[in-house]
Amino acid sequence: MPARRPTVSIASATRASARSPQDLALLLAPIAADLQAVDQIVRERLYSEVALIGTIADYIVGAGGKRLRPAVLLMVARALGYRGSAHTALAAVIEFIHTATLLHDDVVDESDLRRGRPTSNAAFGNASSVLVGDFLYSRSFQMMVDVDNIRVMRILADATNRIAEGEVLQLMNIHDPTVDEARYLRVVECKTATLFEAAARIGAVLCAAEPPLEQACARYGAALGTAFQIIDDVLDYDGDPHEIGKRVGDDLREGKATLPVIHALRQANPGQRAQVEQAIRDGRGDFAEIAHIVHFHGSIDYARRRAQLESSAATEAARALPASVFRDRLLDLVSFAMRRDR
Numbered sequence: 001m002p003a004r005r006p007t008v009s010i011a012s013a014t015r016a017s018a019r020s021p022q023d024l025a026l027l028l029a030p031i032a033a034d035l036q037a038v039d040q041i042v043r044e045r046l047y048s049e050v051a052l053i054g055t056i057a058d059y060i061v062g063a064g065g066k067r068l069r070p071a072v073l074l075m076v077a078r079a080l081g082y083r084g085s086a087h088t089a090l091a092a093v094i095e096f097i098h099t100a101t102l103l104h105d106d107v108v109d110e111s112d113l114r115r116g117r118p119t120s121n122a123a124f125g126n127a128s129s130v131l132v133g134d135f136l137y138s139r140s141f142q143m144m145v146d147v148d149n150i151r152v153m154r155i156l157a158d159a160t161n162r163i164a165e166g167e168v169l170q171l172m173n174i175h176d177p178t179v180d181e182a183r184y185l186r187v188v189e190c191k192t193a194t195l196f197e198a199a200a201r202i203g204a205v206l207c208a209a210e211p212p213l214e215q216a217c218a219r220y221g222a223a224l225g226t227a228f229q230i231i232d233d234v235l236d237y238d239g240d241p242h243e244i245g246k247r248v249g250d251d252l253r254e255g256k257a258t259l260p261v262i263h264a265l266r267q268a269n270p271g272q273r274a275q276v277e278q279a280i281r282d283g284r285g286d287f288a289e290i291a292h293i294v295h296f297h298g299s300i301d302y303a304r305r306r307a308q309l310e311s312s313a314a315t316e317a318a319r320a321l322p323a324s325v326f327r328d329r330l331l332d333l334v335s336f337a338m339r340r341d342r
Contacts, residue, residue: 030078030329031071031075031329034074035067038095041089042092042096045092048135056103056128057132060099061099068196069195070091070092070094070199072196072199075333076220077207079324079327080204080207082203086149087206092143093140093144094195097136099133100134100137101133101163101191106120108171111254144156151205155205159197159198165190166187166189166194167191170187175282175283177277179262180262192228193221194222194225196222197225198221199221200221200222201214216317216320219313223311224311226310227308227334227338231307231337236251237249237294238300252283253283253284254283255280255281256280260294261290263297264276276293311334315334
């Protein structure tokens with residue numbers, strides 16, 4: 001049965017095609033004040049008497065970012081009627097954890113470009129980036145303890161542990177052309193979907209939601225995160241490098257077999273398969289030709305259809321929330337994840 005496309009309210013229909021950061025800002029307008037509070041908390045809690053920590057943390061936070069994970073927490077909490085203040089502190093925790101993973105990812109991947117400018121490890125060195133990532137992890141745990149909610153602490157502790165497992169799984173998959181779709185999705189589940197899921201679940205926990213509703217929120221976050229990552233991997237072969245902030249084919253240069261490549265390998269003839277497998281093994285090759293192979297075999301469309309299944313699951317889960325502008329925007333976030341170009 002073909003996947004159903006997510007639907008949105010008439011009021012939000014014009015925003016369903018949101019693609020640019022400006023469009024996303026409009027989409028997140030109902031929580032604009034909350035996001036400003038999160039940014040203020042982030043900047044306050046980045047402070048350290050060790051100057052280099054502040055320099056590097058400011059560098060990566062100042063690079064921008066969509067703030068989608070904190071936004072999911074804030075939007076779920078507001079959709080369920082939250083009226084306290086802990087949601088902004090915990091949204092900042094989510095952003096710190098995410099930022100720490102970016103610092104560590106770029107070192108492990110030996111990346112030199114993110115969001116259109118040099119990565120922190122390229123600018124400041126690997127050792128400094130790893131240690132500042134550690135600082136952000138430890139600061140996030142200080143902040144979650146301040147909230148004094150044992151259930152929230154358990155969710156975040158479990159999430160950070162699972163993310164670390166995902167990092168190791170991905171490392172084991174690097175330069176391995178035998179990686180299949182199941183192994184790929186396991187990494188996506190741990191590395192990306194986990195933090196989206198934790199953000200949505202915490203929004204529900206703060207409102208003391210009943211278990212079925214909490215589970216629906218968690219399903220929404222996990223499915224949204226999976227769709228988001230698959231589209232991110234699609235853009236590596238189907239995006240404008242000026243828009244996505246990195247060179248097309250960078251994942252393959254790092255030895256990563258993502259979903260478009262995995263599908264292309266299944267469809268390729270022996271000569272094409274050998275070419276792609278060699279590129280995965282050594283991170284070199286004719287990347288323009290490999291991109292052609294990926295497109296020729298319909299692998300971009302296949303990956304987008306796989307992401308559509310996740311977006312449909314996220315939409316169905318979100319409909320468990322009571323009707324409100326916040327629920328509408330959670331649905332809009334699904335469309336944004338699918339239609340974005342960066």
